[in-house]
Amino acid sequence: MTPNVVFTLAWLLITLVSLVASMAFGAANISMQDVVQSIWGLVFELGSSDLEPLVGEVKQRIILELRAPRAVLAFLTGAGLSLAGAVLQTVTRNPLSDPYLFGISSGASFGAVLVIASITGTSLGAASAFSEFTITVGALLGSLLSVVLVVALAGRSGSIERMLLAGVACSFMFSAATSLVLYMSDPLAASSLIFWTLGSFSRAEWSSLTGVIVVVGVGLLVFISFSRPLRAMLAGDESARALGVSVVKLRLGMLLLSSLMTAVLVANCGGIGFVGLMIPHIVRRLIQGRTINVYIATALLGGVFMVWVDVLARTLHGDFELPVGIITAAIGSTFFLLVLYRRETHAS
Numbered sequence: 001m002t003p004n005v006v007f008t009l010a011w012l013l014i015t016l017v018s019l020v021a022s023m024a025f026g027a028a029n030i031s032m033q034d035v036v037q038s039i040w041g042l043v044f045e046l047g048s049s050d051l052e053p054l055v056g057e058v059k060q061r062i063i064l065e066l067r068a069p070r071a072v073l074a075f076l077t078g079a080g081l082s083l084a085g086a087v088l089q090t091v092t093r094n095p096l097s098d099p100y101l102f103g104i105s106s107g108a109s110f111g112a113v114l115v116i117a118s119i120t121g122t123s124l125g126a127a128s129a130f131s132e133f134t135i136t137v138g139a140l141l142g143s144l145l146s147v148v149l150v151v152a153l154a155g156r157s158g159s160i161e162r163m164l165l166a167g168v169a170c171s172f173m174f175s176a177a178t179s180l181v182l183y184m185s186d187p188l189a190a191s192s193l194i195f196w197t198l199g200s201f202s203r204a205e206w207s208s209l210t211g212v213i214v215v216v217g218v219g220l221l222v223f224i225s226f227s228r229p230l231r232a233m234l235a236g237d238e239s240a241r242a243l244g245v246s247v248v249k250l251r252l253g254m255l256l257l258s259s260l261m262t263a264v265l266v267a268n269c270g271g272i273g274f275v276g277l278m279i280p281h282i283v284r285r286l287i288q289g290r291t292i293n294v295y296i297a298t299a300l301l302g303g304v305f306m307v308w309v310d311v312l313a314r315t316l317h318g319d320f321e322l323p324v325g326i327i328t329a330a331i332g333s334t335f336f337l338l339v340l341y342r343r344e345t346h347a348s
Contacts, residue, residue, distance in 0.1 A: 004291045011292075011300050018304045019075060023067040025311045030059050030067075038063040065206075071307055073204040073212065073268060074324075078275055078306025079299035080216040080265050084258040085276020086283070086298045087223055090230045091251045094164060095339065098276035099262045102163075102255070103146040103170030105273065108266035109197055110174040110181070111142020116193065117185045136211065140263035146170045147259045151252065198323030199272035201310055208268060215264045216299075219257055223295040226250070272325045274332020275302060281339065 023035045038060050085098040099105040115138030146167075153166035178197065182190045223230070229250055232240040237247045265272075279302040280294075287297050306324075309331075313322045 007287075007290055008292050011297065015075075015300050015304055018307050019071050022071045022074075022307045022311050023063055025315050026062075026067060027314075028059070028062050030063060034059050035063055035067075039068075069206045069209060070201045070204040070310065072209060073201050074306045074310040075303035076209070076212050076216050077201070077265050077269050077272065078279070078302040078304070078309075080212075080219065080261045080302075081272065081275040082279035082283075082298045082302025082305075083216070083219055083223060083276075083295060084261050086280035086295060087230065087254050087258055088276065089280055091233055091254050092164065093234060093236070095281065095343075096277065096336070097164070098274065099258060100171060100273045100276075102150055102167035102258075103174055104143045104167075104259045104262045105266060105271050106171045106174035106178070107142040107144075107146030108139040108259075108263040109142070109271040110178045111138040111140070111145075111263070112136075112267050112270075113178050113181050113193055113197060114138060114142070116196075117181050117189070133211075136264055136267040139267040140260060142174065143259040143263040143266075144256075146174060147255050151255070195323055196270045197325075199270045199325030199328070200313075200321070200323055201269050202321065203268070212264055212268055215261055219261045220295060220299055222257060224293055226254075227293060227295065230254070270323075270325065272306075272328055274328050274336065275306065277339075278332055278335045279305060281335075 020035055020039065021032065024030055024032045034056075041060075081099065084104070088097040088099065088102060089095055112135050115135050149170050150163055150166040153169070154163040182193055182197075185193060229240070229245045232243045232245050233247065233250070240247050280298055283294060283298045283301050286301070287294060309324055309327050312327055313324045316322055316327075
């Protein structure tokens with residue numbers, strides 16, 4: 001096998017091992033053997049009576065109904081946010097771009113929080129009675145509103161500099177609007193909503209994963225199919241136009257698709273920042289000189305990263321679960337400063 005094939009297979013193996021191993025961590029004492037036996041039974045459709053002597057009914061339900069969907073949602077979230085960040089960094093030619101910088105995540109969070117807070121009782125318990133589709137629509141409308149504002153403020157020229165400044169302004173505006181909604185909500189509901197806006201996979205269920213799988217999967221396929229035009233945009237708008245790329249349409253299309261992916265993810269797990277900033281940088285360094293598609297590598301690494309961040313969120317403090325967004329913000333802010341320092345060093 002060629003080195004590129006070995007590299008790809010190694011990443012696929014790391015992904016599979018991470019997903020399985022993450023299910024062994026949590027409040028309940030569950031071993032890797034229990035996890036493997038439960039998944040083996042699920043794959044080969046063994047009945048509960050066959051598995052109970054090996055795993056136990058309670059452990060089996062914890063693994064398959066709680067931890068498995070949570071691990072899958074964490075992986076999809078990391079993959080989706082990383083893909084959105086990679087595409088935004090490409091179409092803007094700015095290595096510091098991510099869904100938060102463009103206000104997409106903030107707009108989606110505002111839309112989702114507004115929908116949840118408007119439900120009778122304004123609590124997550126009441127929100128669960130509402131259709132997940134309704135919350136997703138609210139998040140999507142918020143993210144689309146942010147994209148429309150950014151594009152409108154950028155003007156007809158589609159200036160990258162104006163677009164970045166407009167994105168930062170929209171991000172602060174929607175964050176302020178979200179804070180206002182939380183402030184006006186019932187105190188008990190507000191505490192739950194604050195935890196949700198900081199990111200959590202605790203609401204993961206198999207029934208709610210279908211939409212996430214479809215959106216992230218379609219997004220990945222679209223990004224792969226447009227790899228060449230996107231790569232041409234890295235050389236500049238004029239060079240891309242000379243190669244026949246419709247720069248403005250491609251940039252707008254990628255922004256809309258990124259906003260859709262971000263909205264679906266925010267609706268399911270809240271606001272999680274900095275993932276779309278960090279992972280594309282790391283991937284570009286890892287795959288230098290290799291033929292593996294940058295978007296496939298980004299999705300895999302982003303998913304694995306988020307799976308282990310969720311493990312940290314569940315295990316760092318024994319008494320309660322930390323919001324995932326706090327951990328990604330702590331890691332991401334350090335990474336952001338390192339990127340700025342390296343750019344300043346190279347510039348001088």
